[in-house]
Structure formats: C-alpha cells, structure tokens
Amino acid sequence: QAQLVQSGAEVKKPGASVKVSCKTSGYTFSTSGISWVRQAPGQGLAWMGWISAYNGYAKYSQNFQDRVTLTTDTSTNTAYMELRSLRSDDTAVYYCARDYYDSSGFLDSWGQGTLVTVSS
Amino acid sequence: DIQMTQSPSSLSASVGDRVTITCRASQSINNYLLWYRQKPGKAPNLLISAASSLQTGVPSRFSGSGSGTDFTLTIDSLQPEDFATYYCQQSYSSPFTFGPGTEVDFK
Numbered sequence: 001q002a003q004l005v006q007s008g009a010e011v012k013k014p015g016a017s018v019k020v021s022c023k024t025s026g027y028t029f030s031t032s033g034i035s036w037v038r039q040a041p042g043q044g045l046a047w048m049g050w051i052s053a054y055n056g057y058a059k060y061s062q063n064f065q066d067r068v069t070l071t072t073d074t075s076t077n078t079a080y081m082e083l084r085s086l087r088s089d090d091t092a093v094y095y096c097a098r099d100y101y102d103s104s105g106f107l108d109s110w111g112q113g114t115l116v117t118v119s120s
Numbered sequence: 121d122i123q124m125t126q127s128p129s130s131l132s133a134s135v136g137d138r139v140t141i142t143c144r145a146s147q148s149i150n151n152y153l154l155w156y157r158q159k160p161g162k163a164p165n166l167l168i169s170a171a172s173s174l175q176t177g178v179p180s181r182f183s184g185s186g187s188g189t190d191f192t193l194t195i196d197s198l199q200p201e202d203f204a205t206y207y208c209q210q211s212y213s214s215p216f217t218f219g220p221g222t223e224v225d226f227k
Contacts, residue, residue, distance in 0.1 A: 035216070037164075045156075045164065045207055045218040061215040062121075095163055105211030106154065108175070110163035 002027045002098050004111035011117045012086050020114045022079040022096030029077040030054045033099035035107055036070065036081045040092040048094075050103050051079060059103065086118045122146050122210050126219035132227040137198045141222045143191040143208035151187045152212035158221075159204045168193065169211075198224070 007021040022034060036048040049060035051070040058070045069082045079096055094114045097107035123146035133139050143153065151171040156164035166175050168184040171191055181196040195202055203226060208219040 037218075044221045045158075045209075047209075047216045047218065050214070050216075059214055063215075097163075103214070105152070105209065105214070105216035106166075106169060107156075107164075107209075108166050108169075110165070113163055 002109035004096055004098060004109055006094075006096060006111040006114045009115040009117070011119065013120055014087055014118055016086050016118075017082060017084045018086060018116050019080055019082040020094050020096075020116070022081070022111050024077045024079070024098070027098070029072075029074060031102070033102040033104075034070070034072065034079040035097050035099045035105070036068075037095045037097060037107070038092045039095070039113075040089070043092075047105075048081070050099055052102055053079070054102065083116075086116075088118050090116065091118045092116060121215055122149065122213060122217055124208055124210055124217050124219040126206075126208060126222050128222060129220065130223040130225065132225055133198050134227045135198055135200060137227075139195045139198055139202075139224060141193045141206055141208075141224075143186075143193070143219050145189045145191075145210055145212075148188045149210045149212035152210055153184070153186065153191045154209045154211055155182075155184055155193045156207045156209065157202070157204050158207065159201070164207060195224075 035050045051058040071080045096111040098109040100106045153171040155168040158164040172184045205221045205223045
C-alpha cells in the first residue's frame with residue numbers, strides 16, 4: 001500500500017523560498033508520478049504540477065509555472081516541491097499525491113499535507 | 121484550461137439520507153472524472169475514478185455516473201463519516217482541474 005509522508009510545517013517571510021519533501025514507500029517509485037496540490041485556508045484544491053518519477057519530466061500549472069520547481073530523488077524515493085518568491089497568498093496546505101498512471105491525474109494516495117505560512 | 125463547476129456548493133442532510141452532487145465540465149472530458157471526499161483537516165481520499173468506478177475499499181453506498189460534460193455523485197444512506205467536502209476533478213487534460221467542492225453538513 002502506497003504511503004506518502006511529507007515534511008513538517010514551515011513559516012516563511014515574503015520573498016523567501018520553501019522546499020517541501022514527500023517521502024514515498026510501499027510501491028515502486030519509478031512506475032508512477034507525483035502531483036502537487038495546494039489548498040489555501042477555507043478554499044478548494046488547486047493542482048500545481050506533476051513530475052514523472054521515471055525520468056524527472058515535469059509539467060506545471062501556468063498559475064505556478066514561474067515560481068515552482070518539482071524534483072525527485074530516486075535513491076530515497078522522495079519528491080520535492082520548491083516554491084520561490086513567496087507571498088502572503090501562498091499560505092496554504094501543500095499536498096503531494098501519487099499520480100498512479102504517471103501524468104494521468106489519477107491521484108490515488110496522498111500525503112498528510114504540509115502547512116506553509118507566509119508572514120512578515 | 122477545462123473549468124469544473126459543482127452544485128450545490130453546500131447542502132444539509134441527515135444520517136440515512138440520499139445525497140446527490142452534480143459536477144459539470146466546460147468541455148467534454150469523456151469519462152475522465154474523479155471524485156474525492158475530504159474530511160476536515162485531512163487529505164482528500166479518492167472515491168471514484170473513470171466517472172463510475174468505485175475504488176477498492178470504498179463503500180458501495182457511493183456511486184458515480186455521467187459522461188461528456190455532466191456527472192453525478194450519489195451517496196445512498198449517508199453515514200456520519202460522510203459529512204465532509206466532495207470534489208470532482210477532471211483527468212482528461214493538464215492542468216487537472218478540480219471543482220470548487222460541495223460541503224455536506226448536518227441538517
């Protein structure tokens with residue numbers, strides 16, 4: 001059974017960067033992708049992008065494309081999401097999710113979420 | 121981008137009620153439609169894929185239907201753990217957009 005465990009909550013100042021990790025287990029990392037989804041307080045879900053754990057190819061939502069970078073480390077079965085130039089409206093819970101068919105949007109297992117707070 | 125809408129945005133119901141939530145896509149997405157349940161403070165949980173395929177372990181009181189642009193999630197005999205927010209998501213093309221959610225609360 002796939003498990004995704006994310007890094008802990010972060011507090012950042014405007015203009016800073018944050019890097020969230022997502023350690024996976026229970027499945028063959030390279031056979032699926034990882035999508036990242038964010039949820040602002042009291043709001044809905046917003047898909048940020050996806051990365052293939054097989055070859056590292058990534059696709060980003062235009063809403064985040066200029067500020068986000070997705071990476072993977074196949075030696076530790078871990079995915080990372082870095083968001084730069086943080087603003088107060090980036091305050092949100094960030095989720096990683098296994099994209100079962102690798103860029104299919106089929107998000108069948110999720111991490112517990114990481115709260116990122118941006119405040120001066 | 122494909123836009124997803126849901127109705128209603130919220131509804132009040134009682135344990136044992138039958139609940140129906142509608143999701144509409146801005147263009148045809150065939151059956152590339154997923155449904156998630158999100159309990160407060162928790163990550164979303166995948167209930168249904170391909171518009172009507174129940175995920176393993178999901179109770180049979182959940183069902184999905186539809187194709188093209190119009191889809192429905194039905195919960196027969198609502199249980200206490202079903203008071204949550206439900207999201208549809210299209211997996212037809214990137215970006216994989218979500219609906220705004222439907223909150224189901226106690227009447």
